Amino acid sequence: MSINQLKLYSEFFLYGKKHKIISIEPPYVRIKRPDGEDIKMKFTEIVSHSTFQPDTSMKVTKKEPAPYDVLAKLSESKREEVSERFEVIHPLILLEEIKSQNLRSIQKFMDQYKYLLKEGEEVTSIQQEVLINRINEMRIVQKKKRVSRSTIMRYIKAYRDQENEQNYRGIEGLISRKGRGYTGRKDTKSLEVCHPQKPEIVLDILHVRIHDELIPIVKSIIENDYLTKYNISKATVWRSVKRECAYKQLKEVSYSTISDIIDRIDKKARERFRNLKQAKAIYDDVARGYADRDALHPLDIIQIDHTRLDMQIIDDQTGLTIDRPWITLGIDVFSRMPWCLYISFEAPSANVVRKAIQHGVFFKNTKSLYGTESEWEAFGIPNVIYVDNGMDFKSSDIKRLVNESLKSEIMHRPVRIPKYGAVIERLFRTVNDELIHNILGTTKSKFADLGEIKPEEEACLTLNQIRKILTIYMTDMYPIRDHRGLPVYSKTPMNRYHDGCNEAGFPEWIEPSEEERYKIEFMLTLRKPYTRDGVRWGNRIYKSEECNDIIGQKETKYVVKYDPDDISHIFLKHPKKERFIELLAVSPAYEQLIGVNSYTYSRVLKIWSEEGERKKKSIPGNEQYARAARKIQDEINNSYFKKKNTRKTVARMTEAGQSVTVTFNGQQQKSVVNRSKEEELFLVAKLAEEKRNEKQ
Template identity: 40%
Template sequence: MNTSELKINGEVIYFGMTYIILAIDPPIIILKRKDTSGDAISINYFELITNPSFHTGKSIKRNIESDNRVYFSVLDSLNEKKREEVSKRLNIIRPLILLEKLKQNHFPSFVAFLENYKDLLNENENPEKLKQELIIERLAIKNSLSERTIKRYLSNYRKVADENSTLGEEGLVSNAGTGYKYRNDNKTLIINHPKHPEMILDQIQVRLNDVYIPIIKEVIENEYLTLQSKSKANIIDLINIKCSINGIPPIKPETMYKIFERISTKVVERMRFGTKSINKYEEVNRGFANKEALYPLHLVEIDHTRMDIEVIDEKNGVVKGRPWITLGVDVYSRVVWCMYISFEPPSANRVRKAIQQGVLFKNTKEQYGTFNNWEIFGIPYSIQFDNGTEFDNLAIRRLVDETLKSNIRFRPIATPRYGGTIERLIGTINTQVLHNLHGTTKSNIFQKGEYDSSENALLSLENVKEILTKYITDIYHFQKHEGLPIDCNSPIARFHEGLKKSGLPDFIEPEDEDLFKVSLLPSLSKPYTRDGVRIDNRIYRSNSLSHLIDKREVKYIVKYDIDDISYIYIKSPKEVDYVRVNIVSPPYESVQGMNAYTYKLLLKHLKDKGELRRNKIATDEQILQAKAALQKNIEKMYKTNRRTRQQMERMEWEVEVTNINQKEIVNKKNNPTYEQLMANAIKIFDENADKN
């Protein structure tokens, strides 16, 4: 993942000309043409970085070639033990990285140093006045390492970071033990989760005959990595018994002990000791949100709720039901960081889409015609969720920890006060907007009274998205907020004031957005056989990847998009590039753009009709027939079945439904327009100002 940043004296390209950044005073940036004596210009930072002509001086040059290479990650190429080693080295030198930034007046680094490394400071000691050599000396004592080793780690990190500030971690990858790459007798032993075989726990290199690999793999997964905690000697006996049954010589105990030592300690302890190891490896600060957020994007709270409004099909007026909304709020400023609205229920995929929307530029002026820009973007220092399974799962942990390199937090169970900021935002959106629109369900049946939400529903899903986007961008961000200081009591004023001490957030340039989206996709491990890669009764294959064909025990990391099953990305363990691979069965054309939910329904229809046996691949003809039959069934149920209408929204299908008998209900003109909402908000704002 590549991010860009703006620094004083840094160079930027603007309308084809090179400028030097003279000053940054959020929201204003002052630029001057390089190598000319012309006047300096002032420009809003958001308008600058979202201008199509804008580029940073150190924009990363891409070598995206025509062979479909789309994304690369050195860290993804490492096995679990190597990744742990990189993380350990990074944690050792992190105080030095923060020290360098805080000496450049980077406020977030100053806060992070005080929050996490007080043990490196003596009483009343100011980190800004400490020299690097003194911190290295204290780190050497703390980690029982030589100062020379720590200096080497820091030097290797900086060599890579100087080229790309986001990739410094790659400089910490050890070359020790890489000689195996050049040996013909090297074998990869892939260890999968015994209950979730698609999940790779570790990959280690061994030099054994092929016949031993499946035996060792089976016993380690099903006997060693269990809560029974069988001894290593017992495991070796089980392996050699299986060897004897298969008529092959036993493995020497010392060979197996070396293999045991190379399995990730974290994996072994998690699998063998269960919850006993959680406190050691799941360092989740529950209750962190009760600490004060000290600058913009220091802490973002995210949560879902079903919206208090019924929406209709914009083509035929049929009521579809209540959609879900996922919101993220910057605790420091109360600015809304992300918003995602759809009928997709809470899931890891939904969280991914919300986070993606929060990090990237939102471009609301172009998309919705807002008066102002939705200015907040970038990666938060910490993200807090509640304890729902859609948040607390491996996919989201990896997305936040490894891709975003943020900190993940969970609020304590049954303590809503720890998520008060996001709860108040949801309440504000309900009371100020949704409860004033036709089709509102209010917050409860007492508020709703005899009002018929379905009879009065007039707005489509897109209408609601547009109204809320305009409300957030042009009204909410500029309203007084009781929880903010008097001198900057609106979210946008507080946000701009905070940027003056924290600096502008790093951002992802438009040309890097596709790469960023790929990096957020979930991954799993799959073999590449003569058929290709098989995922849920689908086959993906490319003639250019025939060199990956191997036994089923050899698996590759695959990234997939739930919203479009027509392609995947695959990476060889010895390469850093992800390669796009299209689906071949069913044919690409029959499922292009289709999401996983729709495909699942089509397969269920075929199986219910007895036209598809278990584990068989659907043909192009079967897919087309299933589409036609499912469409016909849906059209029958669409008029009377609300669940079917919501299902269609998730499938992203259109249905032609005629002769729907709708009652003559409230005229659309009676529904508050955006302009009326704005006028009402200004009236409330002025009334509050008069009171004060």
């Protein structure tokens, strides 16, 4: 995958001919054409041009994501083991780079590991032995096991050896080789230990030498009896296995065998299921990775957060009020330029966070999509993404997206210290004060501020309209207003952003031709087997003829990527073809599921299961799906105009970014006027003022 950075004297192709950067004058770039003439173009016009192709001088190879066929194929426990080893040696790796006069590594060390330094101590003066001792001291504070010096040095050597063999893939050298000789025996079987309530989640894979008939017995007792809060002993597990063997007339298994199997289960998995309170104290992240420093250049630090929008939204078919949507914003701390925007009725989740990050990283193309005067200039890959301590930001999918796909850093601000999120909170406040609180349908920030305003009666904007209004505001208005948090010589976010790009260059970005591949990588991840039925997941079946050569047993699982906002297809990493294969839904049919999100389908399953036509685990066919969909339609028709909760449900059932398209029999639909962007922004505020004047 290709990540690029426009630098002075770098080259690129336009209309098939090579051009050269001779000066950077943000937002413009002066380039030299093949005929020798100099021309000036906007940076956004260059990178969005249909014939633009970066030359190798623009490539940023250090940002190449880790290959799927090595890290992505690991079990969750093995993957966490690699991450923990990297966490141990990362300060030492940075120290080596600092000793080699790498100034960027100094800043990275201070961002992530400042707590390893004493007050007033310079990172350049610290010795490797001292740093190793402090790393172990911190691990003891975190109730983690000490790591010996020889083990740490072995990790570093493995990391460097792998990095020299394959550039920037040193983390692969930290994969444990333990047990590889043992697994090569012909009588070795795999025993998957899965989540007791979510069997699709694999906690650990153990290689054992017991009879095939014993594997499901041991697996069931471990998952349903041992991994519980009741803390039964290994001896109790062994006695349960003995009883099952006697009942099924199987040869008994020894206590030592069962004890050894249990001891090899991932320690974190055991403790999280058997003693959750203690496990939280040991394994939950310490809130210490906050960026207590100034941003040095554009996209050095990004702050992201969510809030409920202070506005009631209407249905674009009937004009009835739905609810207040959620908005996710990201801002560049250096320039105060907005970086990302995502608005929907979905509450904060890993899916919402990844959509917001995707919006920030990719070129936004707002001129053609929303008719803005300018393009949204702040896009690309940040150094640090700075978030709060919500579970949506602590998802393993989000951590890997940021840390491994983008090679950025995700940092969590300290709990209950508001000042560390002041920049993004100020953006929310400005959006409300200057825009949202002046539009019909506003709920204000406090109930006491409403006065005679009736938000549900005055609401007049749909989700698509408010998305357009906010995009215009973030692109054409907010960046050119004075900001009190910026220097007096560069008062507006846009000027500050241009000044920063002039000094440090434009941020790294993903070229448009690579966006589709990155969208797959940004998707959520799970592991599924590919059997003769295909991939069975969530009462759906997905298949592709390209995967016929990997049809096998349920024990073998592959990396699967999926988008909760479109369940009509998924992507499976083919172990032989070294790429993701698109699998289309076959039951229900792909055509029926296009644009359907997981929430809508869960509603369909609920209606269908109530029919009792088949057993709960059966796969609904096309006719059943259609009947369930009709029942949902009838339910909506009967209650839509009476219940606000029903209208909110309909909004959740639509794909983000699209209109509500439910037809309501016997009801007259309210026409929605298409307004220009000036009317979208100012007419609604004018109408609100006139209405208030009438009441006085």
